[in-house]
Amino acid sequence: MGDAMSAVTLRDLTLGYDGAPVIEGLSGRIEQGALLAVVGPNGAGKSSLMKAIMGQLSPRAGAVALGLPRREVAFLPQAAEIDASFPVDVYDFVAMGLWRRIGLWRGVDAAGRAAVAAALADVGLEGFEARPIRALSGGQRQRMLFARLALQEARLILLDEPFAAVDERTVGDLLALIEGWRAQGRAVVAVLHDLALVRARFPDTLLLARRAIAWGPTDVVLTPRNLARAAGMVEAAHAPPRGARA
Amino acid sequence: MSLDLLSAFAEFGFMRRALAGCLALSLAGAPIGTFLLLRRMSLVGDALAHAILPGAALGYLAAGLSLGAMTLGGLIAGFVVALLAGLVARATSLREDASLAAFYLLSLALGVVIISTRGSNVDLLRVLFGSVLALDDPTLTLLAGVASLTLLVFALIYRPLALETADPGFLASVSRSGGPAHLVFMALLVLNLVAGFHALGTLLSVGLMILPAATARLWTRSVGAMMALAAALGFASSLAGLALSYAQGWPTGPAIILCAGVVYALSLAFGRAGGLAARA
Numbered sequence: 001m002g003d004a005m006s007a008v009t010l011r012d013l014t015l016g017y018d019g020a021p022v023i024e025g026l027s028g029r030i031e032q033g034a035l036l037a038v039v040g041p042n043g044a045g046k047s048s049l050m051k052a053i054m055g056q057l058s059p060r061a062g063a064v065a066l067g068l069p070r071r072e073v074a075f076l077p078q079a080a081e082i083d084a085s086f087p088v089d090v091y092d093f094v095a096m097g098l099w100r101r102i103g104l105w106r107g108v109d110a111a112g113r114a115a116v117a118a119a120l121a122d123v124g125l126e127g128f129e130a131r132p133i134r135a136l137s138g139g140q141r142q143r144m145l146f147a148r149l150a151l152q153e154a155r156l157i158l159l160d161e162p163f164a165a166v167d168e169r170t171v172g173d174l175l176a177l178i179e180g181w182r183a184q185g186r187a188v189v190a191v192l193h194d195l196a197l198v199r200a201r202f203p204d205t206l207l208l209a210r211r212a213i214a215w216g217p218t219d220v221v222l223t224p225r226n227l228a229r230a231a232g233m234v235e236a237a238h239a240p241p242r243g244a245r246a
Numbered sequence: 247m248s249l250d251l252l253s254a255f256a257e258f259g260f261m262r263r264a265l266a267g268c269l270a271l272s273l274a275g276a277p278i279g280t281f282l283l284l285r286r287m288s289l290v291g292d293a294l295a296h297a298i299l300p301g302a303a304l305g306y307l308a309a310g311l312s313l314g315a316m317t318l319g320g321l322i323a324g325f326v327v328a329l330l331a332g333l334v335a336r337a338t339s340l341r342e343d344a345s346l347a348a349f350y351l352l353s354l355a356l357g358v359v360i361i362s363t364r365g366s367n368v369d370l371l372r373v374l375f376g377s378v379l380a381l382d383d384p385t386l387t388l389l390a391g392v393a394s395l396t397l398l399v400f401a402l403i404y405r406p407l408a409l410e411t412a413d414p415g416f417l418a419s420v421s422r423s424g425g426p427a428h429l430v431f432m433a434l435l436v437l438n439l440v441a442g443f444h445a446l447g448t449l450l451s452v453g454l455m456i457l458p459a460a461t462a463r464l465w466t467r468s469v470g471a472m473m474a475l476a477a478a479l480g481f482a483s484s485l486a487g488l489a490l491s492y493a494q495g496w497p498t499g500p501a502i503i504l505c506a507g508v509v510y511a512l513s514l515a516f517g518r519a520g521g522l523a524a525r526a
Contacts, residue, residue, distance in 0.1 A: 054419055077415035086284060086412035087467050096409060099420040104405055132467050152420070 097151025272480030279459030299357030464517025
């Protein structure tokens with residue numbers, strides 16, 4: 001098949017919840033070491049695609065094939081899913097990134113503690129170990145989540161809108177971190193809204209609007225014509241069917 | 247508290263037994279209450295406590311005030327309602343809390359009717375508010391056993407349960423243990439409600455879980471400290487409540503819950519972590 005080298009292979013993937021499908025007939029590959037942006041209008045199925053790659057959403061048709069073990073995939077869902085009022089400090093929160101080593105019951109050993117300290121330093125959160133997570137700003141919280149991601153040592157990293165509500169300096173630091181991961185040969189897939197940022201920093205882009213409008217080098221994908229088509233597709237899908245009440 | 251009040255514990259075996267039972271309930275109730283609170287399920291706990299009543303009442307109908315029959319009936323009813331509420335929430339447009347509220351109202355009404363058909367008002371009061379001053383050996387053994395089992399099992403599910411509460415998306419991405427941890431937690435909840443039922447009755451058994459945990463939340467910044475403080479507060483409230491009820495002739499279960507409530511009210515005002523004074 002030749003798929004063994006790809007991190008992810010999508011074959012005619014169709015995803016949906018109760019009603020109409022969110023994604024129809026999506027095919028393509030994400031290579032090892034790729035740096036791929038996923039863009040598209042709201043409701044285009046970007047988050048659903050992430051969940052499908054994670055195995056948290058079963059395809060209605062088609063398939064997602066992983067070219068690496070499931071535990072080599074890390075996923076950062078949208079920040080809204082975290083209960084920031086939970087009484088836990090930054091250190092303990094980040095240390096859970098060692099899950100593959102500590103699992104359900106084991107403690108964090110000296111090597112683990114060193115890894116946590118290094119991950120915190122990499123995101124600029126040295127000295128924040130004992131802070132409760134509720135005391136962090138939006139940018140600091142995102143730095144903390146990236147520290148946990150780094151500890152997971154995954155070969156495929158999925159990010160769902162990692163820069164929403166994050167200050168510019170933090171975005172810059174986190175982008176540098178992402179590029180560092182890529183230099184280590186890890187693949188990174190990020191759902192993003194900021195097209196200027198995608199053009200500047202992401203070599204490949206998937207423009208999604210229920211189907212792949214375009215998938216390839218960013219400058220070929222993000223043309224005004226493609227973007228207009230993407231917007232049109234989602235609007236058409238959300239318009240009431242003919243004869244329905246206005 | 248004066249020595250006078252405490253002398254009742256030295257003098258009377260039933261006071262010491264009550265205190266021992268409350269110690270067991272406080273120890274196991276602390277982690278359960280802490281996670282009910284953190285998972286925003288306090289009212290779920292309350293609803294389940296009421297749901298136990300018809301099961302215990304059927305046990306009563308079959309065998310009178312028998313520990314085994316009422317425990318078994320309560321456990322079955324608790325598990326059935328917990329499962330049904332989850333199913334109804336999944337299969338209909340009602341949220342889990344709405345279906346739980348419906349179930350517990352029906353359960354309470356049904357339980358009271360069943361007990362009234364056979365028993366006296368004294369029996370009904372005992373089922374609704376407990377009989378903490380009349381704990382016999384088998385009941386104490388049950389409370390201690392449930393508490394030990396709870397602490398042991400909690401140690402096993404602690405990490406996935408905490409992660410599932412704080413960041414369910416992350417836990418789902420690294421492990422499938424979130425769902426099972428939640429189910430085990432619900433089972434422990436039912437088990438502890440049934441144990442608490444014998445001492446504090448169906449209406450108050452959730453009190454030694456929720457009130458100390460809510461109080462501890464206002465003073466602590468970590469889950470571990472919250473659980474430890476909640477256990478200590480639960481036991482202290484029991485001690486004070488028992489002594490007060492002995493001295494003043496107040497009903498014991500309500501006296502214990504009132505003591506826990508007074509500490510809660512004070513903490514609302516003065517708690518270091520989120521009390522009114524700390525926010526001002």
